[in-house]
Amino acid sequence: MKSKAAKERKVLMCGNEVIGEAAVQAGCRHYFGYPITPQNELTAYMAKRMEEVGGVFLQSESELAAINMVLGASACGARAMTSSSSPGISLKQEGISYIAGMELPAVIVNVMRGGPGLGNISPSQSDYFQAVKGGGHGDYRIIVLAPSCSQELYDLTALAFDLADTYRNPVMILADGILGQMMEPVALRQINPKHVKKPWVLTGAKNRPGRRLCSLFLETGGLEKHNASLQEKYRRIKAKEVRCETYNISGAEVIAVAYGSSARLTKAAVKMAEERGIKAGYIKPITLWPFPEDVFIKEKDKNKKYLVVEMNEGQMVEDVERCVGDRKRVFFYGHAGGWIPQTEDIFKRIKKLA
Amino acid sequence: MKKVFGRTRTLRDTHTHYCPGCGHGIAHRLVAEVIDELGIRERTIGVAPIGCAVLAYYYWDLDICEAPHGRPPAVATGMKSVNPKNIVFTYQGDGDLAAIGFNETIHTANRGENITVIFINNAVYGMTGGQMAPTTLCGQVTATTPSGRNVKRYGHPIHVAELLANLPGVSFSSRVALSDIPNIMKTKQAIKKAFQVQMDGKGFSIVEILSPCPTYWRKTPVESLKFIKEKMVKTFPLGVFKECGKK
Ligand SMILES: Cc1ncc(C[n+]2csc(CCOP(=O)(O)OP(=O)(O)O)c2C)c(N)n1
Ligand code: SF4
Ligand SMILES: [Mg+2]
Numbered sequence: 001m002k003s004k005a006a007k008e009r010k011v012l013m014c015g016n017e018v019i020g021e022a023a024v025q026a027g028c029r030h031y032f033g034y035p036i037t038p039q040n041e042l043t044a045y046m047a048k049r050m051e052e053v054g055g056v057f058l059q060s061e062s063e064l065a066a067i068n069m070v071l072g073a074s075a076c077g078a079r080a081m082t083s084s085s086s087p088g089i090s091l092k093q094e095g096i097s098y099i100a101g102m103e104l105p106a107v108i109v110n111v112m113r114g115g116p117g118l119g120n121i122s123p124s125q126s127d128y129f130q131a132v133k134g135g136g137h138g139d140y141r142i143i144v145l146a147p148s149c150s151q152e153l154y155d156l157t158a159l160a161f162d163l164a165d166t167y168r169n170p171v172m173i174l175a176d177g178i179l180g181q182m183m184e185p186v187a188l189r190q191i192n193p194k195h196v197k198k199p200w201v202l203t204g205a206k207n208r209p210g211r212r213l214c215s216l217f218l219e220t221g222g223l224e225k226h227n228a229s230l231q232e233k234y235r236r237i238k239a240k241e242v243r244c245e246t247y248n249i250s251g252a253e254v255i256a257v258a259y260g261s262s263a264r265l266t267k268a269a270v271k272m273a274e275e276r277g278i279k280a281g282y283i284k285p286i287t288l289w290p291f292p293e294d295v296f297i298k299e300k301d302k303n304k305k306y307l308v309v310e311m312n313e314g315q316m317v318e319d320v321e322r323c324v325g326d327r328k329r330v331f332f333y334g335h336a337g338g339w340i341p342q343t344e345d346i347f348k349r350i351k352k353l354a
Numbered sequence: 355m356k357k358v359f360g361r362t363r364t365l366r367d368t369h370t371h372y373c374p375g376c377g378h379g380i381a382h383r384l385v386a387e388v389i390d391e392l393g394i395r396e397r398t399i400g401v402a403p404i405g406c407a408v409l410a411y412y413y414w415d416l417d418i419c420e421a422p423h424g425r426p427p428a429v430a431t432g433m434k435s436v437n438p439k440n441i442v443f444t445y446q447g448d449g450d451l452a453a454i455g456f457n458e459t460i461h462t463a464n465r466g467e468n469i470t471v472i473f474i475n476n477a478v479y480g481m482t483g484g485q486m487a488p489t490t491l492c493g494q495v496t497a498t499t500p501s502g503r504n505v506k507r508y509g510h511p512i513h514v515a516e517l518l519a520n521l522p523g524v525s526f527s528s529r530v531a532l533s534d535i536p537n538i539m540k541t542k543q544a545i546k547k548a549f550q551v552q553m554d555g556k557g558f559s560i561v562e563i564l565s566p567c568p569t570y571w572r573k574t575p576v577e578s579l580k581f582i583k584e585k586m587v588k589t590f591p592l593g594v595f596k597e598c599g600k601k
Contacts, residue, residue, distance in 0.1 A: 030435060056435040060428070061461035068425040068458075072432025075419045076399070076440070080432065098422050202417040202433070204397035204440055212411040214402070214420035 016041035022157035029055030039111035067095030077201035083109035097136030101215030105164035122338030123177030150184035244292035252281030269346035296323035375575025377565025405447035424455020427462035466523025484570025519595035
């Protein structure tokens with residue numbers, strides 16, 4: 001047998017490329033994308049790798065086209081992916097809504113940049129609402145995974161394909177410009193893609209009646225029924241797929257809450273606080289939808305304070321407030337527009353709350 | 355009793371939702387007949403538009419996928435990339451293909467994607483209540499051009515078949531009309547040719563079909579046919595604008 005070390009090549013790669021390699025290892029052979037910073041390395045990487053592995057890479061004429069190419073490839077059974085950054089993700093929203101309504105698997109990567117509008121290309125977490133609350137029209141949910149380091153970019157991208165197939169649902173990797181650009185060692189562990197049967201796939205109606213994939217329900221009560229079944233699926237996802245990293249929440253007086261890049265800096269600040277004798281802990285949601293609600297709801301201690309750190313003007317904080325149920329104990333630290341929190345400053349805020 | 359006429363295999367036995375005299379039903383039948391005559395039903399996948407033909411899958415017994423308004427060519431591109439042996443076609447109206455989805459149309463054609471596009475030009479938006487389309491004739495009254503299409507404001511009707519014929523990726527581009535029996539037969543021939551081009555792997559093929567919409571032309575079915583023959587073909591001449599490999 002091969003040693004674990006041989007199977008787990010550790011390499012130094014930029015985050016965008018890590019996402020690409022994970023997709024390839026997870027069996028993605030259909031990638032469609034349109035250039036936009038700060039995710040261009042991913043598109044270029046897929047162009048190169050798809051040639052090597054005999055997959056399909058297509059630079060589309062727009063993000064609208066890209067997401068609909070994903071729709072078509074997925075309808076025919078492929079593990080398909082597209083990636084973009086904030087403005088491009090806005091353009092994909094109609095397609096994502098259709099994919100959710102048609103119940104097709106798809107993996108969408110958003111390497112977030114600053115907004116609104118063209119904003120700038122600096123890192124940001126300003127698309128939380130768009131990703132988590134349903135950026136397109138209709139009552140639908142997508143699974144949102146929030147990596148905070150290169151290893152998670154790799155592992156969560158692989159997971160995204162399995163979840164998409166399992167639930168016939170779009171899955172978004174919500175990264176940001178720091179993660180996409182950063183070079184970090186990552187273990188390229190062997191990925192064993194989950195094999196999910198897809199009896200709904202369009203192949204041509206050989207020896208059977210034609211099949212249809214659509215999100216249109218005109219018959220009386222049809223759309224209501226469809227929505228009810230979607231909600232049922234979302235409840236199953238909520239029950240089974242919540243992922244979250246916690247540290248010392250039972251012993252803490254102040255619990256910092258952060259995801260993605262800001263979680264790394266927040267973790268360092270919590271450590272700093274502990275070293276100075278402050279009782280601190282953290283909650284790092286890994287799935288932003290489903291949100292780790294129970295971690296907050298089940299907390300019995302009604303004196304604990306929460307400090308939510310985000311690279312935006314306060315988005316996830318609304319979910320934390322909702323789950324804690326007492327706004328007076330939830331505090332926010334964050335800005336939009338390319339601002340990156342400093343460990344020292346987060347520490348100062350934890351100290352003030354302790 | 356001897357059966358002299360029947361439903362072709364690819365058509366479902368169902369009622370139609372189209373208005374009396376509408377061209378969509380005829381076009382559906384022609385596509386179904388061609389698919390059956392070519393024997394490709396079991397490997398064909400269709401992409402339905404958003405427009406009056408959104409329910410195409412009620413009529414064709416084929417594997418069919420819905421696409422957002424204007425995006426069928428992108429969806430078809432994704433499909434064809436999974437299994438090039440599938441015969442993939444889109445069926446689109448003039449709003450779908452030549453307005454909101456024109457970028458996808460041009461680029462899919464320009465890439466020479468080996469798919470077939472059935473383009474229903476009825477000079478209006480049927481589904482949303484008869485508004486102006488990119489193909490609405492000069493002076494034509496619609497819900498959004500109550501005094502007729504004003505060329506100064508909206509320009510001239512777009513000639514899709516001619517425009518696409520200019521692209522190297524396009525192997526077959528033709529315009530036909532559902533105006534009378536001989537023209538309906540020609541339409542069928544053009545559709546067959548377009549699918550054959552795809553079967554031969556020659557690239558993008560499109561058939562633009564002038565098709566009656568009596569409801570929003572505010573005409574009887576018979577007057578509508580007359581309108582195609584006397585008015586519409588003057589703006590949109592019939593013919594083959596490109597046929598690669600033809601001696
Ligand atoms: C994004 C979006 N915009 C607008 C609409 C509304 N809409 C539905 S069909 C249609 C036009 C259909 O016209 P056409 O493509 O010519 O098809 P026809 O009904 O004439 O066959 C419009 C504007 C929509 N469904 N989606
Ligand atoms: S509105 Fe026009 S295109 Fe639509 S079904 Fe009626 S006749 Fe046909
Ligand atoms: Mg029309």
